[in-house]
Amino acid sequence: xxxxxxxxxxxxxxxxxxxxxxxxxxxxxxxxxxxxxxxxxxxxxxxxxxxxxxxxxxxxxxxxxxxxxxxxxxxxxxxxxxxxxxxxxxxxxxxxxxxxxxxxxxxxxxxxxxxxxxxxxxxxxxxxxxxxxxxxxxxxxxxxxxxxxxxxxxxxxxxxxxxxxxxxxxxxxxxxxxxxxxxxxxxxxxxxxxxxxxxxxxxxxxxxxxxxxxxxxxxxxxxxxxxxxxxxxxxxxxxxxxxxxxxxxxxxxxxxxxxxxxxxxxxxxxxxxxxxxxxxxxxxxxxxxxxxxxxxxxxxxxxxxxxxxxxxxxxxxxxxxxxxxxxxxxxxxxxxxxxxxxxxxxxxxxxxxxxxxxxxxxxxxxxxxxxxxxxxxxxxxxxxxxxxxxxxxxxxxxxxxxxxxxxxxxxxxxxxxxxx
Numbered sequence: 001x002x003x004x005x006x007x008x009x010x011x012x013x014x015x016x017x018x019x020x021x022x023x024x025x026x027x028x029x030x031x032x033x034x035x036x037x038x039x040x041x042x043x044x045x046x047x048x049x050x051x052x053x054x055x056x057x058x059x060x061x062x063x064x065x066x067x068x069x070x071x072x073x074x075x076x077x078x079x080x081x082x083x084x085x086x087x088x089x090x091x092x093x094x095x096x097x098x099x100x101x102x103x104x105x106x107x108x109x110x111x112x113x114x115x116x117x118x119x120x121x122x123x124x125x126x127x128x129x130x131x132x133x134x135x136x137x138x139x140x141x142x143x144x145x146x147x148x149x150x151x152x153x154x155x156x157x158x159x160x161x162x163x164x165x166x167x168x169x170x171x172x173x174x175x176x177x178x179x180x181x182x183x184x185x186x187x188x189x190x191x192x193x194x195x196x197x198x199x200x201x202x203x204x205x206x207x208x209x210x211x212x213x214x215x216x217x218x219x220x221x222x223x224x225x226x227x228x229x230x231x232x233x234x235x236x237x238x239x240x241x242x243x244x245x246x247x248x249x250x251x252x253x254x255x256x257x258x259x260x261x262x263x264x265x266x267x268x269x270x271x272x273x274x275x276x277x278x279x280x281x282x283x284x285x286x287x288x289x290x291x292x293x294x295x296x297x298x299x300x301x302x303x304x305x306x307x308x309x310x311x312x313x314x315x316x317x318x319x320x321x322x323x324x325x326x327x328x329x330x331x332x333x334x335x336x337x338x339x340x341x342x343x344x345x346x347x348x349x350x351x352x353x354x355x356x357x358x359x360x361x362x363x364x365x366x367x368x369x370x371x372x373x374x375x376x377x378x379x380x381x382x383x384x385x386x387x388x389x390x391x392x393x394x395x396x397x398x399x400x401x402x403x404x405x406x407x408x409x410x411x412x413x414x415x416x417x418x419x420x
Contacts, residue, residue: 009035010346011066012278014042014073014214015263015270021213022263025274032339034275036267040257041213041250044070044201045243048219052358053194053306054298055094057086067220068353070201071360075209076393076404078202078222080357081364084230084374085307087133089193091151095178097190099232101171102126104163106156108137109187110145116152121420128420131229131374134192138307141191153187160184192307196235198226198374199361202393207246213253217246224391224409228373281348282339286331290348293324293332297351297358300324305362310378314366321359322400328352360394360401367403368392385415 006026012034013025023038049064050056071077088097102108108126110116120136121128128136137152146152156164156171161184164172168183175181175188201216203209203223209216218238225237304317328351336344370384371377389408394401408415 006037010349011046011069012274012349013270014044014066014069015267016073016211016214017263017266019212020263021211023267025267025270027278027339029341034271034278036271038263038267039213040254041215043207043215043217043246043250044220045216045218045246046220048197048200049354049357050194050197051294052297052354052361053301055089055092055191055302056194057089057094057096058194063350063354064197064220064357065350065353067201068356070209070214070216071356071394071396073211073214074396075211075214076202076395077357077360078199078224078393079228079364079391080199080361080394081368081375081392082198082226082228082373083194083361084130084196084198085134085192086195087130087137087192088154088188088190089195090174090179091189091191093178094191094193095174096193096195097154097171097174097188098168099130101154101156101168101188104156104167105159106154107158108133108190109153109155110140111147111152112145114145116140116145124420129229129418130195130232131376132420134307135376137190137192147189151189151191154183154190155187156183157185157187196230198222198228198230199364206249207242208249208253215246215250215253217242228375278339281332282334282337282345284332284334284348286333288327288331289333289335290328290344290351293328293351294347294354297321297324297354301358305358305365308376308378309365311366314362317362318359318366321355321362325355325359328355356396363401364392364394364403383417389415 008029009026010029011024011026015023021042026035028035044066046066047062048058049062050058051063086096090097107115108117117125117136121132140146140152164184172183175183181188197219200220200222203216203221205223207215207217300317300320304313334344334348336342368375368388369380370388371381372383390405391408393404
């Protein structure tokens, strides 16, 4: 049976009626019209939110706005303090240089030509986990040992052209195309880059959320298979395993309901609300654009909610984010009032959700007084299983996120302290 596809839609709302999902509201980018989609089940598979930071491997569309929609609809977000930075992003763009380059024997060197990973992970060196290598690189840069004070070097020259072409052809092509550097002759400039969300829409292991009829799969979801620090390659679980499972579970949900509340009135009411909200955004006549707000948000996240975090920094981040929220409400300027493929409009919509997610991340990170996986506190450097072996759940309130916790379910593999 043919499945209709609705391309070029931007989701504006997750609609619920009483205690179940009944559809979505979306902007048709081709026509500029706002449309309501009625549904007996809704699955979000909308990716992560790496664009909260300046340097990222993520697409420009990875703002996390759909995750904010779920949050606003009353679905909690899980483990949002855990966000992975990949150690080798091509400087300055952040484009991913696969860790396969280090797996083939590539080494990291600082401005002094020192293979510095021996100081941080003497047994694993460049093959240590991503968070360990990212912290090592950032430490070298902040201590003044970065090349030009900005990056370190990934050296593949000793592998030889034949092996690079055979095993790392894409790495060579990426370096040539985006940095003008041939790794056969010169080392590649790299920096840590915002890469992957371990946190997201809270689901169970079957992709179900607390809102009946609403499911989430992929990087936007958090079903706890990645813990605090996803292993390389395990994103395939998100797409291949949980993507399929979400479809199966949504089908089972629909077939199990003899009577489905249509939610037509709710959809109509929400369509009217979103239509009015869009008019208000398009008529915004302040003096700060959404792009300026995003740039300021990126600066806050880069400075305070990055690889290294602290109480003072996270408190500064939350204060700065709330100030930007006020700026968004009172001073937003939208200069292009068209609705068809209007990039400025999409950013003006998205930045509201980005600010919300940033506040959740910073708040959850502030409350977690330990270091675990990708979450590293300079004021709480140890992993604390006695007090913090638990998941965070962030619930939306008008006064900011309410954080609750639930225990980690331990099965075959016991939690241990890591040493490299």
